[in-house]
Amino acid sequence: MATTIQDGTGTKYTVKIDSDNRIYTKSITESQFDNATRRGNAYNINTEFITITGSTETPLLYLKSNEDTSLVLSAWFIGTDADSGTATRLSLMRVYTNPSSGTIISSGTDVTPVNRLIGSSNELQAVVKKGGDGFTVSGFTTTPILYQTQGNDQRNFGTVQLSLTKGSSVVVTYQHYGLTSNDVYTGFQVYLSDTNL
Numbered sequence: 001m002a003t004t005i006q007d008g009t010g011t012k013y014t015v016k017i018d019s020d021n022r023i024y025t026k027s028i029t030e031s032q033f034d035n036a037t038r039r040g041n042a043y044n045i046n047t048e049f050i051t052i053t054g055s056t057e058t059p060l061l062y063l064k065s066n067e068d069t070s071l072v073l074s075a076w077f078i079g080t081d082a083d084s085g086t087a088t089r090l091s092l093m094r095v096y097t098n099p100s101s102g103t104i105i106s107s108g109t110d111v112t113p114v115n116r117l118i119g120s121s122n123e124l125q126a127v128v129k130k131g132g133d134g135f136t137v138s139g140f141t142t143t144p145i146l147y148q149t150q151g152n153d154q155r156n157f158g159t160v161q162l163s164l165t166k167g168s169s170v171v172v173t174y175q176h177y178g179l180t181s182n183d184v185y186t187g188f189q190v191y192l193s194d195t196n197l
Contacts, residue, residue, distance in 0.1 A: 033074050036191035040120030043113040046187035047130040049081065057094070057175040059104040059137040060186050061111070064127040064169035067192060071126065073162040073170070075189040076146065079155040080182055087152055088178035093186065095146035095162075099171045100139030104131035113190070124190070127169075137171050145170070152182070163193065 005023075007013040016024040036042040047061050065071040078093055099105065108129030115122055131137075146160060164170065172186050 032072070032193065033189075033191050036194065037116045039194075040115055040117040040122040041194070042116040042189070042191035043124045044116060044187065044189055045111060045113050045128055046077075047111060047185050049079075049183040049185050050130065050132040051082075051181060051183050052133060052174060052176065053181045054133050055176065055179075057173045058133060059099075059102060059108075059131040059135050059171050060174050060184065061172040062099065062102075062104045062108060062127070062129040062131070062137070062169065063164070063171075063188070065164040065166055066125040066127065068166055070193040071124075071164040071190055072193050073160055073164065073188045073190050075157060076148075076160045077155070077157045077187055077189075078148065078150050079185045080150055081153055081184075083152040083179055083182040085180035086178050087176065090149040090151055091174065091176040091179075091182075091184075093146075093148040093150050094144035094173045094175075096137075096140035096144050096171050096173070098140060098169055099137045102135070102137030102139075102171075104129050104135040104137050104171065108135060116189075137173070140171060150174075150184075152179075160188075 005015045033042060045063065050060060052058055108131045111128040111130050113124040113128060150156060174184055176182060
């Protein structure tokens, strides 16, 4: 006796099987990032331009997750502009994990994450601060988890796939060499991980 497979929504559509006994199916595949964006759980975090005049390693961005689910940093972007002076080498960006103190944490300027689903009322539960000249940071891991050179008047964008559990954090620092001043921005594309897709 033949078994018939029908659509479970009540339309009574049946599956198609070809002469090689293959069932015809149609599927839609999307990445976790696309799924999170569609549900209003993906965000852009951007310092916008910060003018840097000092020559020491300077904290630019601090991000601490207060979400119950993992916060995935899927992409990291960097941009520089308005360089003054003569660079002796490429500038350097570093990302460290779990800093414990510093003025960027205590008194940095608040950064508002922007939801990538236009019109969504969802808000990212996180502490996001930007710094710049005169700001400090300490207590982080001594080896950066990300390490990136940055040219003058350039933009870089790349996938990174880092994940923050609740209470964990990262800080992005910047250091130029030979320049007297330049503008720099940095940020992340982030989304909330959902294992029950």
